[in-house]
Structure formats: C-alpha cells, structure tokens
Amino acid sequence: MDKQLETWALFRKTFAKLQRVAEDDLRKYGTTPSQFNILLNLSTEKPTPMAELSKLSACVNSNITSIIGRMEERGLVKRTQDKKDRRVVRVELTEEGKKLYNRTVLPHKQFLAKMLECYSEAELNELNKLLDKVSSHVG
Numbered sequence: 421m422d423k424q425l426e427t428w429a430l431f432r433k434t435f436a437k438l439q440r441v442a443e444d445d446l447r448k449y450g451t452t453p454s455q456f457n458i459l460l461n462l463s464t465e466k467p468t469p470m471a472e473l474s475k476l477s478a479c480v481n482s483n484i485t486s487i488i489g490r491m492e493e494r495g496l497v498k499r500t501q502d503k504k505d506r507r508v509v510r511v512e513l514t515e516e517g518k519k520l521y522n523r524t525v526l527p528h529k530q531f532l533a534k535m536l537e538c539y540s541e542a543e544l545n546e547l548n549k550l551l552d553k554v555s556s557h558v559g
Contacts, residue, residue, distance in 0.1 A: 445531045449524040454479065454487050456528065458497070459513065459521040467500065467510035496520060 442453045451459070454477070461476045462468060468476075474484040488511055491497045496517035502508035513521065536544065 441535065445528060446524065449520070449527070451520060451524060454483075455491055455496075456524060458484075458487060458491065458511075459517060459524070462497065462511060462513045462517070463521050463525075465513070467512040469502070470499075470509045470511060473511055491517070 439453060446452055446456050457477045458473065461473060470484060470488070471481070473488075474481050477484060479487065488497060488499065492499060494516075495514055497511050498514055499509050499511050502510055539547070
C-alpha cells in the first residue's frame with residue numbers, strides 16, 4: 421500500500437475508534453460527541469450564528485440544523501433571529517444546556533486526559549501541529 425493510502429486508512433481507523441469510545445463516555449451524561457462539541461462551542465455564553473457554529477463544530481449546515489433541532493427539543497439550546505439581519509439565526513445555551521455542559525465537561529476532560537496519558541506534552545503538541553496542518557491543507 422502506498423504511503424498516502426496507508427495514512428488515510430490510519431486516519432479513518434483512528435477516528436472510528438476515538439468516536440466510539442467518546443460516544444460511550446458521553447452517553448453516560450445523556451449527550452453525543454456532536455452535541456458535546458456544540459455545548460463546548462456555546463459555553464462562551466454569547467449567542468452564536470448557526471453558520472459560525474457549523475464551522476466551529478466542523479459540521480455541514482444541514483447536519484448542524486438537525487443536531488440543534490434535537491437539542492432544542494430537549495431544552496438545551498434556543499434559537500433566535502438576529503434583530504439586524506433576519507437571515508441570521510443565533511443559538512445559545514439554555515439553563516438546562518448549561519447544566520448539562522457543567523455536568524459533562526470535567527468528567528469528559530478527565531476521560532480524554534486518561535486516554536491520552538501515554539503521550540508526553542511535546543508529543544501532543546506535535547500531534548496537534550500535524551493535525552492542524554492536515555486540517556488547514558484540506559480546506
């Protein structure tokens with residue numbers, strides 16, 4: 421197998437494993453990796469435009485709309501139209517969303533730390549640098 425195909429296969433295999441273990445961990449708190457990522461991005465407590473949230477969460481617009489819809493049904497977020505530009509829809513955490521975030525963020529952070537404890541800080545910095553380079557290069 422050539423190096424590019426080998427690298428791609430390793431990316432996919434690694435992502436699938438990470439996604440599975442993250443789902444298992446977050447399920448204990450009543451959320452998913454996608455929803456947790458949105459909770460994390462909205463934790464700044466300022467209403468965020470859906471388009472920006474889509475970029476921050478690395479989700480396509482149709483997927484983010486669906487995720488936000490499910491979260492809104494659960495009372496975790498609320499959507500409001502921008503007063504200056506009615507085309508812009510902003511999303512923010514509700515009190516229930518803030519509670520879920522606060523209940524989830526520390527245990528999940530500890531879970532991630534345990535999962536990555538076999539790497540030194542220098543290795544994690546290098547991995548972050550390489551992943552950021554890949555992300556920037558592909559668009």
